[in-house]
Amino acid sequence: MKKLFLLAIAIIGFSTLSNAQDISKNALGLRLGDSDGFGAEVSYQRALGDNNRLEVDLGWRDGKNYDGFKLAGLYQWVWNIDGGFNWYAGVGGGLGSFSVDNPNNGNDFTDTFVFAAGDIGIEYNFDIPLLISLDFRPEIGFGDELYDNNDLDFDIALGIRYQF
Structure with missing residues (x-):
């Protein structure tokens, strides 16, 4: 009975390990979404372990009356759902700068x-x-x-990345 129990534990453990998440070492692409007015972002992901990674995104915008950039860095944990489907969550932060020139009323800032x-x-x-x-x-x-107070944003985006 003990041998059967140990064999069952070994089989379950092996199947769990063989289904472990294997994330790409590097991924480079675009993150297309709201990005608080910064449009598309160049996105890079770097694996830090079997199920965690670092994502760095750089978005910029240059227009007639508007210039800006935003750099974000996030630490993410990745879990396998089924086959190629994964879900992930992460935390991080970043910095940015923008400049608005308003030729109509001179309210430049x-x-x-x-x-x-969060992510x-x-x-x-x-x-x-x-x-x-x-x-x-x-x-x-x-x-x-930032609108004379702390700015809360909800950014939704589609990412397309090449893995290598």
Whole structure:
């Protein structure tokens, strides 16, 4: 009976280990979403272990009356749902700067800000080196010109990344 019990434990343990999450060492692509007016972001992910990674995103915008950039860094934990489907959650923060020139009334302003962020999402890892994700990133910003108070943002984005 003991041998049967130990054999069952070994089989369950082996099947759990063989289904463990294997995330790509590197992934580079775009994160397309709201990004608080910063549009598309260049996104890089670096595996730090079997089920955690670091994501760094850089978004920028340059227009006739608006310039800005935003840099975000997040530590993420990744869990396998089934097959190529994973879900992930993370925490992090970043910094940014923007400048608005209003030629109509002369109310020009510039602000540099820092923010704290959370992240939760779902992703699909294709058999080819392509990763598609959809995530939700609440952010709270701290700066002088952020609507005269702390700015709370809810960012939703689609990510498309090449894995290598």
